[in-house]
Amino acid sequence: MTNPGRPRTPPRRRRRTRKLVITSVVIIGLLVAVDFGAAAVFEYQVSKRAREQFNLTDDPAVKVHGFSFLAQAFSGEYDHVSIDAKGVPVQDTLRDLEVHVDLQGVLAPLGDLLSGSLKEVEVREVEGQVRVKASDVSRAILENKNPLVSSITNLTIDPISEADVQSDPDERSEEQQAAADRAQELEDDDDTRAGAKICASGDIGGEQTDFCAYGLITLIEAAKAKFTPSRLEVRNSVLGSGELPEQFEADILTMLTVTLDPGELPFTVxxxxxxxxxxxxxVKGKAFDVVLGGSGE
Structure with missing residues (x-):
């Protein structure tokens, strides 16, 4: 009997199709491997120059974003490259800074890259950020010596609105809360000041005390940032959740007023x-038309 269904594919054609599929997969795999390999070479070159620019002891992590790398490499321009360095020390207080840099429009000729003769990398736009972690903030606060406070532990940092810096949301009227909400909508992430809540535990006057300071972190000069607390909340076994005597509170707020100096931002940002x-x-900022220089060794 004959099969009324579709005719069978000849074995020779099936084998040819299978070979084409396998060949295509192999070629794609090779292209992906070459793409990642070329990207690794480029990232190494940029990392060396960033290390010199940051004056680091180790090469920072470099990542080329977007796919494919080779398509960008043939054009000689890379849309987005990020650089991250961790554990960057500045003097004795700030020992664990993090540096994050986004490079937009990175120009590096493919021929120079492949030959290893890349002497400099031009960048159209740089956005740099230096991040100060809670451990460094804790050390900076303890440098403001206060006889009432013998230790600070478990320090945390959280963003808050500028309205929350000035008053407790639980104590506002509906009209005050509505005004605070409107003000928060107008706050900008790219501003020279921002609200911060810094909480910690400490030995205050011989009592283990939990406290939270509400204040503004402000850009004051160069890359320096200053935290100025406006109000304080405390809790311990003696006070419960209450207030310190006025002079004690003033002394604690003075101790928590701290200026952080992470040094210059990278690439003259x-x-x-x-x-x-x-x-x-x-602290963050931008720069334009920057050159990452250095030897091509």
């Missing part, structure tokens, strides 16, 4: 804003 994230205070 001009500081333009401060930012508060969970566990981090940061």
């Amino acid at each position: 001009t500081p333009t804003a401060v930012n508060v994230e969970q566990g981090v205070l940061s």
Whole structure:
């Protein structure tokens, strides 16, 4: 009997199709491997120059974004390259800074890249950020010695609105809360000041005390940022959740007023804003038409 269905594909054609599929997969795999390999070479070259620019002891991590790398390499321009360096020390207080840089429009000729003769990398736009972690903020606060406070532990940082810096949301009227909400909508992430809540535990006057300071982190000069607390909340076994005597509170707020100096931003970036994230205070800014120089060794 004959099969009324579709005719069978000849075995020779099936084998040819299978070979084409396998060949295509192999070629794609090779192209992907070459793409990643070429990207690794480029990232190494940029990392060396960034290390010199940052004056680091180790090469920072470099990542080329977008696919494919080779398509960008043939054009000689890379849309987005990021650089991250961790554990960067500045003097004795700030020992664990993080540096994050976004490079937009990175120009590097493919021929120079492949030959290893790449002497410099031109960048159309740079956005740099130096992040100060809670551990460094804790050390900076303890440098403001206060006889009432013998230790600080478990320090945390959280972003808050500028309205929350001035008053407790639970104590506002509906009209005050509405005004605070409107003001928060107008706040800008790229501003020279931002609200921050810094909480910690400490030995205050011999009592283990939990406290939270509400204040503004402000860009004051160069890349320096200053935290100025406006109000304080405390809790311990004696006070419960209450207030310290006025002079004690004033002394604690003075101790918590701290200036952080993370040094110059990378690539001569001009500081333009401060930012508060969970566990981090940061200074950031932009620069244009920057050159990453260095030897091509």
